[in-house]
Amino acid sequence: MxxxxxxxxxxxxxxxxxxxxxxxxxxxxxxxxxxxxxxxxxxxxxxxxxxxxxxxxxxxxxxxxxxxxxxxxxxxxxxMAVGQELHVLQRKFLEHAALQCGICTPGILIAARALLARNPDPTEAEVRYWLAGNLCRCTGYHKIVEAVQDAAREMRGA
Amino acid sequence: MSEMRYEAPKTLAAAVALLAAASGGARILAGGTDLLIQLRTGRIEPSLLVDIKGIPEMTSIVADSSGFRLGAAVTLMQLTEHQALAQEWPGVIDGIKFIGSIQVKGRATLGGNLCNASPAADSVPALIAAGAVASIIGPAGRRETPVAEIATGPGRTTLTPGEIVTALLLPRQARHSGDAYLRFTPRTEMDIAVVGAAVHLTLDERGICSQARVALGAVASRALLVPEAAAAVIGTRVDGPALACLAEAARAASQPIDDKRGTREFRLRIVGVMAQRAAEIALDRARRNS
Amino acid sequence: MIVASGLKYQARELKIVGTRPLRPDGVDKVTGRARYGADISLPGQLIGKVLRSPHAHARIKSIDTSAAAALPGVKAVISRDDFADMAEEYAAAGELTINFRDVTRNMMAREKVLYDGHPVAAVAATSEAIARAALKLIKVDYEILPHVIDVIAALRPDAPLLHEEQYTEGVNPRPARPSNLAKRLEFARGNVEAGFAAADTIVEREFTTKPVHQGYIEPQACLASYSEDGQAELWTSTQGHFVFRAQCAKLLQMEISKIRVTPTEIGGGFGGKNNIYNEPLAIALSRKSHRPVKMVMTREEVFRATGPTSGGHVKVRLGATRDGRITAATAELSFQAGAFPGSSVAPASMCAFTRYDLENVRVIGNDVTVNRPKVAAYRAPGAPIAAFAVESAIDEMAKKLGIAPIEFRLINAAREGTQTYYGPKLGKIGYIETLEAARAHPHYRAPLGPGHGRGIATGFWFNIGNETTAALNINEDGTATLIMGTIDVAGGSRAAMAMMVAEELGIPFDRVRPHIGDTSSLGFNFITAGSRGTFAGGMACVVAARDAIEKLRDRVARIREVPLEAVLWKDGHAVPAEGSARQFAPMSLAEIAGQAGKTGGPIAGHAELNVQGAGPGFGAHIVDVEVDRQTGSIKILRYTAVQDVGRAIHPAYVEGQLQGGVVQGIGWALNEEYVYDADGILANPGFLDYRIPVASDLPFIDTVIVEVANPNHPYGVRGCGEVPIIAPLAAIANAVENALGIRFYDLPMAPPKVLQAIDEAAAAASKA
Incomplete structure (x- = not known):
C-alpha cells in the first residue's frame, strides 16, 4: 500500500x-x-x-x-516542560495531587494550557466546561479544577 | 485490503472533479469527527477521501451587509470566536457550542454536522430556525437550498452525487429579533441531544411577536421546522398561554422513536419543555436587541 | 497457620507521615514519560487481535481459521484447540473467587459463546490492519441459542440455561435440575421472626441496580514474548502481577518460574484489572509465532468483554421499635454474575447490614449466571448495591419513626465488640466518630434552597491484608531503594510507602525511592484489592525498614565494638542508647552505608508476610440535589464525604480517593448503565453513550478525614479506597426523596424514570 x-x-x-x-x-x-x-x-x-x-x-x-x-x-x-522547568500547570498538578493514575493527565494538561492561553482567569464553571471533553475516572475532577485555577493565578501573577 | 486514497484539492472545481471521477466511492473529509469514527468501525470503506479544508472559499467567514457566509469547513471553534456572529445569532452559537467537546469543536464543521444528517445534529435546528440557506456546488453547477431541505433521514440527504455544501448563509439579524437553541442531555456535556429545540422570533415595536420559526431536533428522522409551533406565538406577547400552545404544537409535530438515548414517551414529554424554554431565551434576547 | 507481622499501632510524634510530599510517580505522569500497558514495545513485535462473538448465546459448531492463517503477514492464529481444558479449581483473585474451568472458557470460548464480545479466536500479524483483515477471514459456525440478560428472568424455571451442568451450590438437597442459580449463600444470626414480632414498624422494599463498568480510561494492554527455551516475559497493566503470573502459568500449563511479569503503570483499574483477559492469549500467540505479541483492547472491547460489576436485585425488610431500635433485618440479594459464576454477592451480603449492631439478621445471596460478560470487582465489590437498598430502607424507616437519619443510625451503630452476622466481632472501628463528624459538619445544617433535597447514607467495607512482600535496599550513599510487591493502583501508595519508610529510617522522603518490583524480584504478592495497598503494603515496608534498621544497628555495634542494646536508631543515625555505659560517636545512615562493603556486605531489609488485622472503614455522606421537575434531571449541588481511614499517611491522596470514589458513585446513581438490545447485544459500548460523569456535571467534593487508628498497623492505617463509592447511591436517592417526596428503588435515576415518577405522583395527587 x-x-x-x-x-x-x-x-x-x-x-x-x-x-x-x-x-x-x-x-x-x-x-x-x-x-x-x-x-x-x-x-x-x-x-x-x-x-x-x-x-x-x-x-x-x-x-x-x-x-x-x-x-x-x-x-x-x-x-510542555522547557528543559528542567515544568510548566506551571504541570507543577500545580503535582502540588495539588490533581492526578492519580495519570492516563488522562497529558490530555488534561494540554487542554488546560489551551484554556489559560485564551482565558487567564477562568471561573470554576469555565474550567469544568472547558475540560468536559477530558474524562478522568480517578479524581472526581476536584483537585484538577483547583490545580488549573491555582496555575491561572500564578500565571497571572496574582 | 483495498487502498484508500487521500486528496486535498485547493479549488472547488478540483474537488468536484475528484468526487465525480470516484463515482460514489469517495467521501468528503471536513472535520472528520464523524467520518473517522465511521472508518474506524468499518461502517464505511471509501476508496477516496477528499479533504476540502484546503479550499479557501470553504474555510472562511464573510460578514457583510447582506449577512454571514459561513464556509462549510470552518471549524466550530472559529465560529464561536466570531464576535459579530455570536452577537447576531446567539442561538446558532448555542447549537454549535453543544456539539462535542472543545477538542471536537476544534475540528468539526457546520457542513459536516449538516451533511452527516443525524436527526440529533445540534447545529441544524438553530440554522433552520434562522432561515439559513446552504450554498451547494456540484457537477451541474451551483445552487442554494434551505438548510431545512438538506437532510431527509438519518445519514441521508438531498445532495446528489458529487455535490458539496460550500457554505451556510445567514441573513443579518433583524432588530427586536432573537434566537435560542436548547437541548436535553443526561449529562451537561459530551452527549447527543435526546431532544433539541430552536426558536427564532421577532417582536414589533409593541412587543408583539411578528415573526417566529421553531425547529426541533431528535424527535423525527430529521430536524423539523414546525410552523404550527411558530403560529402559536405569532401575534402574542409570547406569554404563558402562548408558550403553552407552542409547547403543545411542538409535541404534536414530533414523531420520535425509542433508542438507547431516550424513549419515545420521554421525548414527547420534554420536547415542549425544551421548545418553551428556548422560546423564553429567544424572547429575552429579542427584547435586548434594540 | 498464618503468621502475621504482629506490628501494632503506636501513637508517636511523626515528621513525615501526615504531610503532603509530591508523589514519586508524579513527574513522569505530567511529562508523558510514564509507561502504561500500550506504551511498551519490542523490536519485531506482532499485533494481536481477538475475534469476538456477535451473539449473546450460541453453540460453536465449528471454527475454520485456515483462510486467516493463509493471509500474508499473519503469523499465528489460535482458538479453543490451542488451550488445554481445565478442571474445576478455585483460586482467589481480589475479593472474588475464580474457577479455572471458567477462566479458560472466558478467555477463549470452548463449547459455547455466552455473551456478546466473548473471545472465539485470536490472530497475531505484522500489522493491526492485517490482523483485523485476518479476523474477517475466520469462519465460525454458530447455532444461536435463546439468551437471558436480566437476573430475575434468569431465575425463572423456563429461562435459557447457560451451563447445562450447573446445579445450585449451597442448597440442600442438591436441586434435581440445573439452573442459572449458581450458588446460594446464607448468613444468619439470632431469630428474625421474633425480631420482626417485636417491631412496631416494618419497612419492606425491593431495589434494582444496573451493571456499571469501572470505566478506567486506559484499555487493557499487554505485550508478551515467549522464547524458544520456554520462558515467557509479559508486560501488562494489572492490579496484581503475581496473580496474573499464576493464572497464565495454569492456563498455559507452564511452570511459574518460567513466566516473568513486569507491571506497567496502570491507567486506572478499580477492580477491573484484577482479571486476566488477553495476557494468556498474547503468550500463546507469541509461543506459536516466535515473535513478541502486543495486544491492546479497543474501548468497545473493554465494554463488551471486560467485567462490569453486577446488576443486582435486593429485597430488604427492616423492623424497628418506636424508639428507633432495629429489631430485625433481612435481605435477599440476587446478583448477575455474568456468563460464569462468581459475582460479588458474597461480600455484598456480608456488608449489607454491617454498619449496625443487630441481634437478628438473615441475608441470602444468590449468584446468577446470565448472558453478559463475566463480572469483575468494582471498588468495594457489591457493597454499593447492598447499601443502596439498605440505606434507602434505613432512611425510610427513620422518616417513618420521625427520627433524624443520623440519629437513627447512631442509635443502632456498630461499635467495637459488635458481633457481625457473618463471623467476627468488630474490633476498634470509627463508625460513631464518622457519624458524629458528619453531624458536626456545616453542610449538615446549611439551609436548603427551595425544592432542593438533602440525603445521608453510610458505607462499610472490610479492607483486607494477605500476602505481601517488600525489599528495602540501603544504597552506598545512604539513600534507600524500596521494592514493593503491591501495585500502586494510582492512589499514591508508592508515596505512602516511601513516607513510612522515610519515617522509620529517619531520613528525608526524597531519599527513599519506591519502585514496583516485577515478579522475579520479590515473593508472591496478592492483588491490590480490598483497599489493602497502603495497609498491607505499608506493613511490609515498615517491617522491611525495621529489618534494615536492625542490620544497621548490628553493623554499628560491631564497628564501634559495643553491644547491640547500646545502639539506638534515631533520626537517621545510630546513636548510643540513653544512659548506656557504652557511649560512642553516632554514625549516620550514609556513613554506615558507605562502609557496608567492608563491614559485612550490603545492607537490606526484607518482609515476607501474610498481613492480618485489616481495620474496617466507615463513611458517612451528605449530598444536596436539585431536581428539574420538568425534565427529571438531577443536579448534584453539594457533596460532603466523611470517612474513618484509620490514619491518612498522605492526606491529599486520601482526599483524592474519597473524591474519586464519590464521583463514581454519582455516575452509578444517575446515568451509568449497560444497555442491551433485544438480541442481547450491548448497545452502548463507548464513552459517548456509557455516560461517566464529566467535570461540568459536578461540584467540588468536600472531604472530612476521621482518624480512628487501626490497632493492627504501626501507623494506624485502615485503607480508604473503596468505602467512598458505597454510600453515594443511597445518599443521592435519599436526597431526591427529600426533594420530591418520591423514593427511587431502581438505578440509575435517569431523567425518563424520574420524570415518569413525578408525573405519576402528580396524577395520583390530583386524583386524591
Missing amino acids: AKHHVSATVNGDGVEFLCATDQTLLEVLRDELHLNGTKEGCGTGDCGACSVMLDGRLVCSCLVLGVEAEGRRIETIEG
Whole structure:
C-alpha cells in the first residue's frame, strides 16, 4: 500500500513520517514517532486522553488523520516542560495531587494550557466546561479544577 | 485490503472533479469527527477521501451587509470566536457550542454536522430556525437550498452525487429579533441531544411577536421546522398561554422513536419543555436587541 | 497457620507521615514519560487481535481459521484447540473467587459463546490492519441459542440455561435440575421472626441496580514474548502481577518460574484489572509465532468483554421499635454474575447490614449466571448495591419513626465488640466518630434552597491484608531503594510507602525511592484489592525498614565494638542508647552505608508476610440535589464525604480517593448503565453513550478525614479506597426523596424514570 510522506513540526522539531491514509495522528505520534505521552482512551473523541494542539487548536489526535498533518504544527505533552522547568500547570498538578493514575493527565494538561492561553482567569464553571471533553475516572475532577485555577493565578501573577 | 486514497484539492472545481471521477466511492473529509469514527468501525470503506479544508472559499467567514457566509469547513471553534456572529445569532452559537467537546469543536464543521444528517445534529435546528440557506456546488453547477431541505433521514440527504455544501448563509439579524437553541442531555456535556429545540422570533415595536420559526431536533428522522409551533406565538406577547400552545404544537409535530438515548414517551414529554424554554431565551434576547 | 507481622499501632510524634510530599510517580505522569500497558514495545513485535462473538448465546459448531492463517503477514492464529481444558479449581483473585474451568472458557470460548464480545479466536500479524483483515477471514459456525440478560428472568424455571451442568451450590438437597442459580449463600444470626414480632414498624422494599463498568480510561494492554527455551516475559497493566503470573502459568500449563511479569503503570483499574483477559492469549500467540505479541483492547472491547460489576436485585425488610431500635433485618440479594459464576454477592451480603449492631439478621445471596460478560470487582465489590437498598430502607424507616437519619443510625451503630452476622466481632472501628463528624459538619445544617433535597447514607467495607512482600535496599550513599510487591493502583501508595519508610529510617522522603518490583524480584504478592495497598503494603515496608534498621544497628555495634542494646536508631543515625555505659560517636545512615562493603556486605531489609488485622472503614455522606421537575434531571449541588481511614499517611491522596470514589458513585446513581438490545447485544459500548460523569456535571467534593487508628498497623492505617463509592447511591436517592417526596428503588435515576415518577405522583395527587 502506498504510504503518504508527511512533513510536520512536533514540539518545534521538524519531523517526517510515512503513513497510510487511515492512520490517525494519534497512531502516527505513538507508533511512528514514538511519542507515547499522548494516550488513547477511546479512539472516538469521547475521552480527550489524546488531546494535542494542531496549529494552535486543541484537538483529539484520534480524530485527525496523519496525512492531514502535512505542513502543520503539532504540540504534545512531551513539549510542555522547557528543559528542567515544568510548566506551571504541570507543577500545580503535582502540588495539588490533581492526578492519580495519570492516563488522562497529558490530555488534561494540554487542554488546560489551551484554556489559560485564551482565558487567564477562568471561573470554576469555565474550567469544568472547558475540560468536559477530558474524562478522568480517578479524581472526581476536584483537585484538577483547583490545580488549573491555582496555575491561572500564578500565571497571572496574582 | 483495498487502498484508500487521500486528496486535498485547493479549488472547488478540483474537488468536484475528484468526487465525480470516484463515482460514489469517495467521501468528503471536513472535520472528520464523524467520518473517522465511521472508518474506524468499518461502517464505511471509501476508496477516496477528499479533504476540502484546503479550499479557501470553504474555510472562511464573510460578514457583510447582506449577512454571514459561513464556509462549510470552518471549524466550530472559529465560529464561536466570531464576535459579530455570536452577537447576531446567539442561538446558532448555542447549537454549535453543544456539539462535542472543545477538542471536537476544534475540528468539526457546520457542513459536516449538516451533511452527516443525524436527526440529533445540534447545529441544524438553530440554522433552520434562522432561515439559513446552504450554498451547494456540484457537477451541474451551483445552487442554494434551505438548510431545512438538506437532510431527509438519518445519514441521508438531498445532495446528489458529487455535490458539496460550500457554505451556510445567514441573513443579518433583524432588530427586536432573537434566537435560542436548547437541548436535553443526561449529562451537561459530551452527549447527543435526546431532544433539541430552536426558536427564532421577532417582536414589533409593541412587543408583539411578528415573526417566529421553531425547529426541533431528535424527535423525527430529521430536524423539523414546525410552523404550527411558530403560529402559536405569532401575534402574542409570547406569554404563558402562548408558550403553552407552542409547547403543545411542538409535541404534536414530533414523531420520535425509542433508542438507547431516550424513549419515545420521554421525548414527547420534554420536547415542549425544551421548545418553551428556548422560546423564553429567544424572547429575552429579542427584547435586548434594540 | 498464618503468621502475621504482629506490628501494632503506636501513637508517636511523626515528621513525615501526615504531610503532603509530591508523589514519586508524579513527574513522569505530567511529562508523558510514564509507561502504561500500550506504551511498551519490542523490536519485531506482532499485533494481536481477538475475534469476538456477535451473539449473546450460541453453540460453536465449528471454527475454520485456515483462510486467516493463509493471509500474508499473519503469523499465528489460535482458538479453543490451542488451550488445554481445565478442571474445576478455585483460586482467589481480589475479593472474588475464580474457577479455572471458567477462566479458560472466558478467555477463549470452548463449547459455547455466552455473551456478546466473548473471545472465539485470536490472530497475531505484522500489522493491526492485517490482523483485523485476518479476523474477517475466520469462519465460525454458530447455532444461536435463546439468551437471558436480566437476573430475575434468569431465575425463572423456563429461562435459557447457560451451563447445562450447573446445579445450585449451597442448597440442600442438591436441586434435581440445573439452573442459572449458581450458588446460594446464607448468613444468619439470632431469630428474625421474633425480631420482626417485636417491631412496631416494618419497612419492606425491593431495589434494582444496573451493571456499571469501572470505566478506567486506559484499555487493557499487554505485550508478551515467549522464547524458544520456554520462558515467557509479559508486560501488562494489572492490579496484581503475581496473580496474573499464576493464572497464565495454569492456563498455559507452564511452570511459574518460567513466566516473568513486569507491571506497567496502570491507567486506572478499580477492580477491573484484577482479571486476566488477553495476557494468556498474547503468550500463546507469541509461543506459536516466535515473535513478541502486543495486544491492546479497543474501548468497545473493554465494554463488551471486560467485567462490569453486577446488576443486582435486593429485597430488604427492616423492623424497628418506636424508639428507633432495629429489631430485625433481612435481605435477599440476587446478583448477575455474568456468563460464569462468581459475582460479588458474597461480600455484598456480608456488608449489607454491617454498619449496625443487630441481634437478628438473615441475608441470602444468590449468584446468577446470565448472558453478559463475566463480572469483575468494582471498588468495594457489591457493597454499593447492598447499601443502596439498605440505606434507602434505613432512611425510610427513620422518616417513618420521625427520627433524624443520623440519629437513627447512631442509635443502632456498630461499635467495637459488635458481633457481625457473618463471623467476627468488630474490633476498634470509627463508625460513631464518622457519624458524629458528619453531624458536626456545616453542610449538615446549611439551609436548603427551595425544592432542593438533602440525603445521608453510610458505607462499610472490610479492607483486607494477605500476602505481601517488600525489599528495602540501603544504597552506598545512604539513600534507600524500596521494592514493593503491591501495585500502586494510582492512589499514591508508592508515596505512602516511601513516607513510612522515610519515617522509620529517619531520613528525608526524597531519599527513599519506591519502585514496583516485577515478579522475579520479590515473593508472591496478592492483588491490590480490598483497599489493602497502603495497609498491607505499608506493613511490609515498615517491617522491611525495621529489618534494615536492625542490620544497621548490628553493623554499628560491631564497628564501634559495643553491644547491640547500646545502639539506638534515631533520626537517621545510630546513636548510643540513653544512659548506656557504652557511649560512642553516632554514625549516620550514609556513613554506615558507605562502609557496608567492608563491614559485612550490603545492607537490606526484607518482609515476607501474610498481613492480618485489616481495620474496617466507615463513611458517612451528605449530598444536596436539585431536581428539574420538568425534565427529571438531577443536579448534584453539594457533596460532603466523611470517612474513618484509620490514619491518612498522605492526606491529599486520601482526599483524592474519597473524591474519586464519590464521583463514581454519582455516575452509578444517575446515568451509568449497560444497555442491551433485544438480541442481547450491548448497545452502548463507548464513552459517548456509557455516560461517566464529566467535570461540568459536578461540584467540588468536600472531604472530612476521621482518624480512628487501626490497632493492627504501626501507623494506624485502615485503607480508604473503596468505602467512598458505597454510600453515594443511597445518599443521592435519599436526597431526591427529600426533594420530591418520591423514593427511587431502581438505578440509575435517569431523567425518563424520574420524570415518569413525578408525573405519576402528580396524577395520583390530583386524583386524591
